[in-house]
Amino acid sequence: xxxxxxxxxxxxxxxxxxxxxxxxxxxxxxxxxxxxxxxxxxxxxxxxxxxxxxxxxxxxxxxxxxxxxxxxxxxxxxxxxxxxxxxxxxxxxxxxxxxxxxxxxxxxxxxxxxxxxxxxxxxxxxxxxxxxxxxxxxxxxxxxxxxxxxxxxxxxxxxxxxxxxxxxxxxxxxxxxxxxxxxxxxxxxxxxxxxxxxxxxxxxxxxxxxxxxxxxxxxxxxxxxxxxxxxxxxxxxxxx
Numbered sequence: 001x002x003x004x005x006x007x008x009x010x011x012x013x014x015x016x017x018x019x020x021x022x023x024x025x026x027x028x029x030x031x032x033x034x035x036x037x038x039x040x041x042x043x044x045x046x047x048x049x050x051x052x053x054x055x056x057x058x059x060x061x062x063x064x065x066x067x068x069x070x071x072x073x074x075x076x077x078x079x080x081x082x083x084x085x086x087x088x089x090x091x092x093x094x095x096x097x098x099x100x101x102x103x104x105x106x107x108x109x110x111x112x113x114x115x116x117x118x119x120x121x122x123x124x125x126x127x128x129x130x131x132x133x134x135x136x137x138x139x140x141x142x143x144x145x146x147x148x149x150x151x152x153x154x155x156x157x158x159x160x161x162x163x164x165x166x167x168x169x170x171x172x173x174x175x176x177x178x179x180x181x182x183x184x185x186x187x188x189x190x191x192x193x194x195x196x197x198x199x200x201x202x203x204x205x206x207x208x209x210x211x212x213x214x215x216x217x218x219x220x221x222x223x224x225x226x227x228x229x230x231x232x233x234x235x236x237x238x239x240x
Contacts, residue, residue, distance in 0.1 A: 002240060005232040008221040018042055030054060034086065036206040044068065044092075051079060055086035055106065057203045066093035066112065073099045073119075075131045080118070085141070087199040097121075100134040105141040105159070107198040116151045140175065142198045149184075160196055 004011070022042045027033045029047040034056030039045060044062035049072030062068045068090055072080030080098030084090070085106040093113035096102050100118040104110070120132030135154030139145070143157050146165035157163065158175030167184040178188040190196070203209065232240050 003232075004221065005224055005229045005240065006221060007224045007226055007229060008218055010226070010229065011217055011221060034058060036203075046070070049073060049080060051081040053082070054084045055088070057087045057199075057206055058084055058090075059088070060090045061092055063092040068092065069095045069097075071095075071097050073097075073131065075099060077131070087203050089199060098137075099131050100153070101136040103136070103138045105139050105143060107141055107200045108139050108143040108145070109199065110145045111147040111149070111165070113148045114145045114150070116145075118153045120153065142196065160190060 006014075018039060018041070022033075022037070022039050026039070026042050026045060026047065030052050031050065032053040034054055036057045037054065037059070039060045039062075041062045041064070042060070044064060044067045045060055046067055046069045048070070051072050052070050060068055070082055072082055074080070078100070081101040082096050082098050083102070084104045085108065087107045088104050089109040091110060091112040091114075094110050095115045097115075097117045097119070099121075102116050102118055110116070116137055118137045119134035121130065123129040123132040133153065137151055137153065138156040139151075140157060140159040142160045144162045145151065146163050146167065148165055149163045149167045149169065151157070151163070151169045155169050155172060157169065157173045158177065160176045161173050162178045163169055163173065163184060164178065164180030164187075166182070167180050168182040169179065169184040171183065173179045173184065173186065176190040176192060177186045178190070179186050181187070
């Protein structure tokens with residue numbers, strides 16, 4: 001659908017339902033959930049296992065056909081941990097699987113269908129043995145993981161660095177770099193003289209941002225009616 005035909009009140013109600021769902025069904029499965037989070041369609045966020053923590057102002061966007069999945073595994077040698085730092089963004093289809101520790105630094109962004117895994121999940125020589133080799137993954141602050149990229153065990157990605165779409169990261173990436181390819185290699189270095197604005201800059205005052213977004217919704221949806229919304233669902237027209 002090209003346009004949002006919902007009345008303003010319907011969109012506000014949807015947000016209340018989303019937040020209530022998070023508090024009732026998501027938060028109990030997390031070891032920590034910081035304030036000022038935003039989760040779109042949180043019923044498509046799947047959390048499995050202990051030791052999963054979210055910082056403040058974390059944003060999670062999901063879709064029915066691209067669920068976000070965070071999984072930790074307990075095993076004889078220990079258990080997985082997933083820590084998502086302040087101001088981070090997880091997009092539809094993101095998967096984080098941990099048997100060791102995945103640390104996502106503040107203001108980092110993980111794009112659609114990216115996959116982070118800190119283990120092999122089976123031993124190379126004994127395929128009947130689960131988990132296999134595992135090693136910590138660290139995304140330092142303000143890292144951007146591109147669409148469908150894969151970050152493998154033992155990798156540290158330095159602050160401000162960008163991983164290109166579809167890249168497979170098997171080795172460390174230094175700070176202020178752009179890496180791409182399979183296996184990923186540094187293809188460009190960021191200009192240290194240029195300021196990099198982070199998600200923290202956008203979300204530093206979440207209450208003011210919410211008020212601004214509410215004003216935008218009132219303006220864009222203020223003339224929508226309940227009857228018009230229903231009509232757009234059951235009998236859409238060209239341009240809807």
